[in-house]
Amino acid sequence: MAHVNKLDVLSHVSKGTPVGELFRSVWLPALLSSQLPEPGCAPVRLKLLGEELVAFRNGKGEVGIVQANCAHRLAPLFYGRVEQEGIRCSYHGWLYNASGDCLEMKNTADQSICKKVKLTAYKAQEKADIVWVFMGSGEPPSLPQFPWIDLPKSQRNATVWIQESNWLQGMEGELDSSHVSILHTNPATMATSPVHRPYSAVDITPKLFAKDTSIGVIGIARRNADEKFYWRVSQFMAPCFSSIPSADFPVGGRAFIPIDDHNTYTWDFNYYLKGDLPEAFLDYIGKGLAFPPDSVYEPYRLNTGAIIDTFVPVRTQRNNYMIDRKGASLSSPSGIHGLNDQDRAMQEGMLALPGTEGRIVDREKEFLLATDIAIVRSRRRLLEYVKSEESLAKFREIVKDGSAYAVVPLDVVSELGEMDEFLERHHGELMPGNTAEPAAA
Secondary structure, X not given: OOOOOHHHHHHOOOOOOHHHHHHOOOOEEEEEHHHOOOOXXXXXXXXXXXXXXXXXXXXXXXXEEEEOEOOOOOOEHHHOEEOOOOEEOOOOOOEEOOOOEEEEXXXXXXXXXXXXXXXXXXXXXXXXXXXXXXXXXXXOOOOOOOOOOOOOHHHEEEEEEEEOOOHHHHHHHOOOHHHHHOOOOEOOOOEOOOOOOOHHHHOOOOEEEEEEOOOEXXXXXXXXXXXXXXXXXXXXXOOOEEXXXXXXXXXXXXXXXXXXXXXXXXXXXXXXXXXXXXXXXXHHHHOOOOOOOOEEEEEEEOOOOOEEEEEXXXXXXXXXXXXXXXXXXXXXXXXXXXXXXXXXXXHOOOOEOOOOOOOOEOHHHOOOOHHHHHHHHHHHHHHHHOOOHHHHHHHHHHOOOOHHHOOOOEEEEEOOOOHHHHHHHHHHHHOOOOOOOOOOO
16 A cells, blocks of 8 residues: 555645645635726636636626536637626537526527536635635635735735645745745845845844644744844744735735645735835836746646646746856845745755656655744644544634734844743734734644
């Protein structure tokens, strides 16, 4: 019998898998509203949690997300015509609305058959210029109440692109604070990402901590800061969301939404509470130096065969991420251009489990250190959420009103050097509006 890696359960997201059901418990970002710019525009091919889907905006402006293929002969709806009431298959003229109901069949006189046909369809809503989808059954929870979700458009932005690896490889990078001082810092100039203070370049061996919260884990890095301490606290919110601190730039965060077991939509969210997004920030990300990477919106054939319409990075494994080994990068000794390009080069090339087409890392071969405490804790947390029907039901109750996601990261220089004392002082800042205390270490 083949050896089974118990951590591998975290990588699989199709319907009926433990982690797949966890993802189907919350609203997920599916696509940017700008990908469906007007009523009746071209549909968008998606794949989410292993399911091939098509999104469309009907003539009334309503968004539908339904299975990608017509129920009749399974022809692709992408090549159909978007009409006032829905999307019509070009093969035999079957018309479907946003709920997946068949409204008309052009190749039969007996229209009563329509009542027997229904596509798989998922609830969709738009908020913060994002189309959100709920792929679970029953009544959906409220949208996650992220701190940015109700801000004016000028104070927030969202972007998305494809990562050619399992979702967890990207997510775990969010809780790996020690790599910032190495992968993203140029030792020749001591230049690092502008979301960090200079201490991240000076102290490359931070002390790492982790604490459970009701919704996930907080990952904590403490660096020396002259006679004080530089604290950076990141939030991991199950199943796949992060919030990352910033010294002065807008606060950032990501979502790693599984396309399938082998590919990921990486979302980046930024927000600025002081006012409009700063020009310096917009210039920085516009050069592909951070998130998103330089990318092109185009049809993309997945290694699993499906075609999706998405933003594809310019720098990939196929061109070695355009590495310049003479060190042309402003931020990294690797010679790879931008922060996300650097991250993807590490995460997409990890040693993979046999039979996973190079996309799922073999975690049993890792040699973990104390600096990986937040990663280990997040894995345990995910396994706790999906260990039984009861634990999953408890998670769903936690996220029901969306307030569990109303948490923020923290970037502080403090005289305090003890973690518990530091967290006690700053609890109200980390969890505004969220009364759940961090769990015991």
